[in-house]
Amino acid sequence: MLIAAGSELMRSGLAAMVGRLPGVEHVQECADPVQAVTLVETQRIAVLVTSPPLPHGDFEVLAAGAARNHARTLVVLRDYDLPTPEVVAQAVAMPADGFLLESELTASTLADTLVRVARGQAPVPPSLAQGLLSRLRSVESEPIRRQFLLTPRELEVLELLVEGLSNKEIARRLSMSEHGVKRHVGAVLAKLNCPNRTVAVAFVLQKGLMYVR
Template identity: 30%
Template structure:
């Protein structure tokens, strides 16, 4: 059973998620929270499999709540459920290694599929988020992926986790200069603009998954 805690201050959103989950035999909403304090209490006591977290709560940010919640329940998967998608917040979410990023406009079946994926250890980023961050331009990516070297694939996988150049260099035991060269090659071969696009592309393809 996938047990969910919903962290959102909008009653209609909470009720909607509860209704959607209620149609599935393997998914159950076990708790609700409208702020960080309630979220910590619910996650600590209920030990859910997944926490759906709104980015913008009154006086608080969802990522701050996720950081605090991970200290009390590391095994929980944390998925952002928000109405917004901008590049800065997407970057911050990836640095925090959230397990998913879903827009509230998603179809119910998309939300259900995302929950089942993240519980299995996969990451899920809403296709709309990926398209937005990648500037709607995917020309050449499928051809490019086959041209990546094994090392470039490793670098791409590290980017999917939001790692900076120093961390990638330490993990792969190479210099930061070499990391920059590999990233440049990845961007060129995949026809991508920057490392954020590369990271989202990797997540969307399951590259670098845990």
């Protein structure tokens, strides 16, 4: 696992917390985004944990390098309290596989989030998810419905993807089979022309496309 953050305090704190988690065999710290890119592209790293401040361009390159080497990216956002519009906007711009808020960071939340990220889920803290959904719900539904021809059920699935739910959790929420959810997720990804659910969520957030139930 690689910890890459501009703040030495955050970097060392995360490394110490991750190092005490069961099942974690090796933890590296890196303060230099360029060196971090080299590490994620040349070494077998399962999860990249990073936290601002990192220059936006450096983060983009780092996240892209992690994705090329099949590493997941978890971002710890600094919020200090409830997520502000600035924190929400920052999350929208980041192609991450999951998020944690610094104010909610504990050994338990970190362990749970890392497990979910490793499983291919897209964990988002509830308070941040509420901010994201509030931002999305301020936009009319017609653009995404008309442009991408999503069905009402596909739109429901997309909203739950934005909340970071797994296929099993979506199936439970919508009273569907997991097979049915998998089929709808595949249809959503195909219509949005996105290779995976994380990219689809980032695309929807960045474009401001969403619907109101």
